[in-house]
Amino acid sequence: MIPSLPRSSASAALYTAYVALFFVFLLAPLVVVGVFAFNDSLFASLPWQGFTxxxxxxxxxxxxxVFRDGPLLESxxxxxxxAFWVTVLSLSVATTNAFLFERHVFRGREFLFMLMLLPLVIPGVILGISILIASxxxxxxxxxxFLLEWDWLRPGLVLVILGQFSFITTIATLVVTARLRKIDRSLEEAARDLxxxxxxxxxxVTLPWLRPALLACGIVAFLMSFENFNTTLMLVSSDSxxxxxxxxxLREGSTPALNAVSxxxxxxxxxxALISVLAQRNPPR
Amino acid sequence: MNHGDHQKLFFWLLLAPFALWLILLIFIPHLDMLSIALRERVAPREYAFSLANFQAFFTEPLYWRTFLRTALMSILATALTLLIAFPVAWYIAKILRGRSKSLLFLLCLIPFWVSELVRTYGWMILLRETGVVSRVLQWSGLVDGPVEMLYNDAAILLGLVYNALLFMVVPLVTALDSLSDELVEASYDLGGNSLSTLRFVVIPHAMPGIVSGCIIVFMLTLGNYLTPTLLGGKDSLWFTGQIYTQFITRFNWELGSAFGVLLLILSSVIVWLGLRLSGQTLSGTLAR
Incomplete structure (x- = not known):
């Protein structure tokens, strides 16, 4: 089971083959999406008709x-x-949340922290419909x-932003809180003494320390928003x-243009992703 | 103002966005959903308290069967994901060292950075009647005509497992990384075999990772709409599909809300059971 224990070469080979197969399985759908973006055919499938x-x-x-497809570019x-607004909102609230949980001791802190985690265990579709109903x-x-007509409370982009913000904030809070916990408090005290x-x-002192986490977290928030489907589906109107x-x-039937967008x-x-990995590896001092 | 007042002021200033976020976007919407689920239209724009929506759920076989089917398939998908991911996590955590270890771990994360829609589209290209797998099978002479591999339960399961793998591999690798090799060796020295070592040493140690992986995977699977709809076709019979139909197609928000409440209860119960059986807490599992 571990390298220090003797095992037959056949079972070792079998194991390696399984892991290799796993990675083929993992990458196959991504590879075919990419490759068929260049197929000179009306359908994203074999046979290969040449490069285009x-x-x-x-x-x-x-x-x-893709670059000539107006509606697609618009979307x-x-x-x-x-994604821009979701990132701004969720990073701001995540930062205040991190200070709330790391810098203040108060009654019910554990309980509030647990409440903060709740959006992670609510299915995205439910978050979507509940916000739809309430607004x-x-x-x-x-x-x-009051005879007020606030159209932004009807399905549309404001609700989409709020819906995504509601759960992305939890993830962002976890990342920023973890980083704030690791700060050397004596740095802040030294600054105050000076x-x-x-x-x-x-x-x-404090915000520069948080910067790599905020950057990485901003990227994750941006991507999660950009790629969100389940919550968004319930809250969109005409601007999709x-x-x-x-x-x-995809449901109407696809052309390789979809592969190109993908x-x-x-x-x-x-x-x-690369930027976020690099940002967390070399924290600027 | 003295120092203490400052502290208090800051505290309230920090609590405000937190409270606004949770109350306005989580609590009020869910209470609203519950109140709508518990009402019935008696006249135009007039509603009364009623359990009719829940009654409709239990008396209409299509509804409760879809619900049950979604729950069972989610559990099956979670179990399959665990079985497939565990050997890979073990390989990354215990067998590989140094660069190849971090490289393979990063490779596992790649699908996460790609939209679920793109991943699912990839499977459609592979599995559909004119798809890559079907063509390869024909070309190799294993089958005579095109094979449709989409639009069945196996395709749905495959897509769900694929989308969930990452969320299982990462917590498992984290948990297995901290298991020391000496413990495994000791187990063998004391006469254990692979099976008993797995049962009495490895699994107990990896339990926190197994539980958090299973919870996240189950949640994502149960609440998924995209994958079952695209890979399962019109008759995917996934419960979120029913919710969508009630809300958007039929405009029956009362019944849709009742479905939402039921789905939320189901997921909470299963998560609670999972935590209970394994002796973990929500904060301990998710906030690592």
């Missing part, structure tokens, strides 16, 4: 490449907009009693983010 960039750049002739814009009832009350006020200590647009297209998406998130 049509699915990225073509306009017309029954083929529309990428919508996704970027949503709709609020909108109805405002309209009936005459720095609370704000100066926060800005020159990329995942919703892709889902609709490949762009994989490349983009791969780059962001």
């Amino acid at each position: 960039l049509d699915w990225f750049t073509a306009a017309g002739d029954g083929r529309t490449g 990428i814009g919508v996704s970027l907009f949503v 709709n009832s609020l909108a109805n009350v405002l309209e009936d009693r 005459g720095a006020g609370h704000l100066a200590v926060l800005l020159t 983010p990329l995942t919703i647009t892709l889902f609709d297209r 490949l762009l998406l994989m490349t983009g998130s791969g780059l962001l």
Whole structure:
């Protein structure tokens, strides 16, 4: 079972083969998505008809490449907009949460921490419908009693942002809290001894310490928002983010243009992943 | 203001966003969902307290069978994920060393960075009638005509397990990493074999990782909508699909809310049971 114990070479080979097979299984769907983005055919399937960039750049002739596909580009814009606001909101609240749980001792702290974890164990679809219901009832009350028409309370991008924010904040809080816990408090005390006020200590010592975690966490929040489907599905109206647009297209029947978008998406998130790994490896001092 | 007042002021300032977030986006919406689930329309724009929605769930076989099917398939998917992931986690944690270890671990994380939609699309390309697997099988002469491998329960399970693997491998590797080799050796020295070592040494040690992996995987599977719908087709019969139908297609929010409440109860009960049976806590499992 472990290298220091004798075992037959046959079983060792079998084990290695299993692990190799596992990684083939893991990567196969991603590889086929990427490869068929370049197939010169109307369908993302074998046989291979030759290499083409049509699915990225073509306009017309029954083929529309990603870069010429207006609605698709628009939905990428919508996704970027949503992801930006979700990241800003969830990072802000995560930071205040981290200070609340790490720097204050109060009654019920453990209990509140557990409540903070709740959004992680609520299925995304349920988060979506519950927010849909609550904002709709609020909108109805405002309209009936006060004659106020707050359209942002109806399905749309504001609700999508709030819905994603509701659970991404929990994940962000966990990351930022873990980082804040590891700070050497004597650094802050030293700054204070040298005459720095609370704000100066926060800005020159504590926040720089948190920066790698905030960066990595911001990237994760951005990607989780960009790729969210279950919560978003319940809260969208006409402006649909990329995942919703892709889902609709997939059900209608797909062209390799979807592979091209997917490949762009994989490349983009791969780059962001790399940045986040590097950010956590070399914390700037 | 003296120092103590400052502290208090900061405390309330920090508590405010936390409280607003949880109360406005989690508690009120869920209470609202419950109150809508417990009402019935008696006249246009007039509602009364009623258990009719829950009654509809229990009397309509399609509803409770879908519910039961979703629960059982989620449990099956969780068990399969654990079985498939455990040997891989062991290999990464105990057999590999140094660079190859961290490389393989990072490789496991790759699918996480890719949208679930893209991953599922990849499986559709592989499995559909005109898909890669079907073509390869025909070309190799194993089958005569095209084979449709999508739109059945096996395809749904495959997609669910695939999407869940990462969330199982990571906690398992973390748990197994801390198991010292000496313990395993000692077990063999004392006359144990592979099976008894696994049963009495490895599994008890890895329990926290197993539990947190299973909880996360079960939750994700139960609440999934995308994978069952795309890989299972129109008749995927997944409970979240029923919720979607009631809310968006039929506009029956009362029944949809009742379904939501039931799904939430089911997931809470299973998570609670899992924690209870393994002696773990929610904070200890999720906040590591």
